[in-house]
Amino acid sequence: DAGVIQSPRHEVTEMGQEVTLRCKPISGHNSLFWYRQTMMRGLELLIYFNNNVPIDDSGMPEDRFSAKMPNASFSTLKIQPSEPRDSAVYFCASSPDSLLAGVLQYFGPGTRLTVT
């Protein structure tokens, strides 16, 4: 299995621009998670989906952030407009749907976002 796939791996953009991060979960996994990692705040859960439905978006920082999961094999995290404080590494993780759902989360390699 290819694991969780994220694109792009690196993104540099100017303040005010729209940024779209993409994630392909592991095939057969029903839960998908978006995390943000910064030096100051560590690893934070932004949102997670179960069977393509957003379950908990309490970690989404503000209205500039939005996430979608149109089907079981694809999700996007969009920031519009982007700001320098959004600079971070964004991770996507997926988990199989079973009695242990959510127990075993498998992480992608991350997207390093730099907003200048």
Next chain:
Amino acid sequence: GEDVEQSLFLSVREGDSSVINCTYTDSSSTYLYWYKQEPGAGLQLLTYIFSNMDMKQDQRLTVLLNKKDKHLSLRIADTQTGDSAIYFCAEKGGGYGGATNKLIFGTGTLLAVQP
């Protein structure tokens, strides 16, 4: 609220054992995890333990859980330079069968292995 704390740094010599510690506050934690993050990479799940267990061993890794003190540790035997990484402790709350799949991560412990 839920909180997970770890020491920031640990340095050991190659061949020695490493012990990384973690404390958490959520008494309803059901599963506790250890993840490893190498430079520029994502988090790799190393091992996890159910809250009704005291110990779990997996090759060079030993996880100890003291539920009374809400203390979790990861022991790495015969530490190698390839073990140098950041280690994250995480907990899943919400009780057994809880609706949330949310993990709360600690700040991470940087393990430096000296040759």
